[in-house]
Amino acid sequence: MTPEAARQEARESAGVDVSGLGVELAGTPVVHAVSCTVPPGGWLALIGPNGAGKSTALRAMAGLARHTGTVRVGGADLGRLRGRERARLVAYVPQAPVLPPEMTVREYVLLGRTAHLGHLARPGGRDRQAAERALTALDLAPFADRRLSALSGGERQRVTLARALAQEPRLLLLDEPTSALDLGHEQHVLDLIDDLRAERGLTVVTTLHDLTVAAQYADTLVLLDHGRVAASGTPAAVVTERLISRVYAARVTVTTEPGGRPVVTPLRRP
Template sequence: MTTNHSLAIEKLTLGYGDRTVIDDLDMSVPAGRITSIVGANACGKSTLLRSMSRLLKPHKGHVLLDGKDVHQLPPKQLARMLGLLPQSPIAPEGITVSDLVGRGRHPHQGLFSRWSKDDDKAVADALDLTQTAQLADRAIDELSGGQRQRVWIAMALAQHTDLLLLDEPTTFLDVSHQVEVLDLLTDLNRTRGTTIVMVLHDLNLAARYSDHLIALADGRIHASGTPEEVLTEDCVRAVFGLDNRIIADPVSGKPLMLPLGRHHGGHSLASTRSR
């Protein structure tokens, strides 16, 4: 089991130049649980995740890890506790899969320490878990989009952090691999106790795999709580402008959102507004 670190946000305002994206936001992440952040395009999901990993400095407010501002922590110390898989990571040209995954071990290397058996095991386990071991000697730029995404996840797993932030980890993956990745993250949470925060577009997968949902709208939290509390018809209408129905997922028992359109039982609010 890993250590359950606290991750919280206080009065956070984020933006780019004069444009505010997140405004005066307060939030806490349940330790040892899986949290998914959902919302319409450009609502601030990725911006929020970037700030939580200190890639983006806030205009106001704080991101607190164990009560300390992440911008005040030494980079290597932070990297041993918190890992990030960004939305569009860039790999050095020509780097192999095994070398890229091995970079996840850098926070655990001292100034004069050598590569250890623990590092070998962490990389091998990450490759096995993501079913990328057979790709170990291939160059990243030779792989398909789905293969690359699984390799990036392997690098994040090799980092062995207690908190893992993932921005659209199912991007480029077909349905079967989306489920595999989310099953993998669930295994990681249940076996290691890793706190996971991820941005997902698919509301139904978010509800099925998450303990906690946060719905963003216009740079603020519209709803936060269990999937049953957040994924409601009213919330989906308010956040996405989409008429819908919520039923119980026959597989997981979690809420399942059925979108309604002009041709299937209803009218989207977005199309109604445009008339």
């Protein structure tokens, strides 16, 4: 397959195949041979205790951390694509983004269109429409002309997600996308991502701390423990009292909601 054919296949089919992903930080291995597969339109959640390597693995998938192994999107090796080509396929939203304080919300979201513009080109009508759709979808239209420095933590988190959606990627990588959101906005954001999977065939990989939330939304869970895969599979197969007790050293009960997905309840110490 020629490079151009691989890129075209990736644009049409955004399934993800991660093989043997490994990362070292300051000479210390922190992610060890992680492999996983996400079909087009699928949702995979990386879960695990603090320091398990979730965020580092996600950054490596985004091409932002040096790593061994391969990450393929629709058959195209992301490591072989130029930055602009990669940005047309993949959008990454960090857990704690650094935002330019004097930029307005609308201006920042419009930056998501950069990968689609030619050299020195200015955003056109289609680009502005994509930005406005993202602002509306995340309830940010009333804040569009506000400076980023004037936003709350939850509003900033939604703004970074809006920029990623304006990018119109095929793969969305989200590091704790709801950590600063209240319950209502958390549900709204996760439902929106779920809808985009159905409407656009968007493929999603997230890190999530809340095991019940991860089990509610993701099709597949990968449980990391000290940078290694401790378990992977459906939420019902991974979110079990035995695994949570062993990996998290936590006391919980796991019940099943009517849809068949697990619900985790912490237990007070006797």
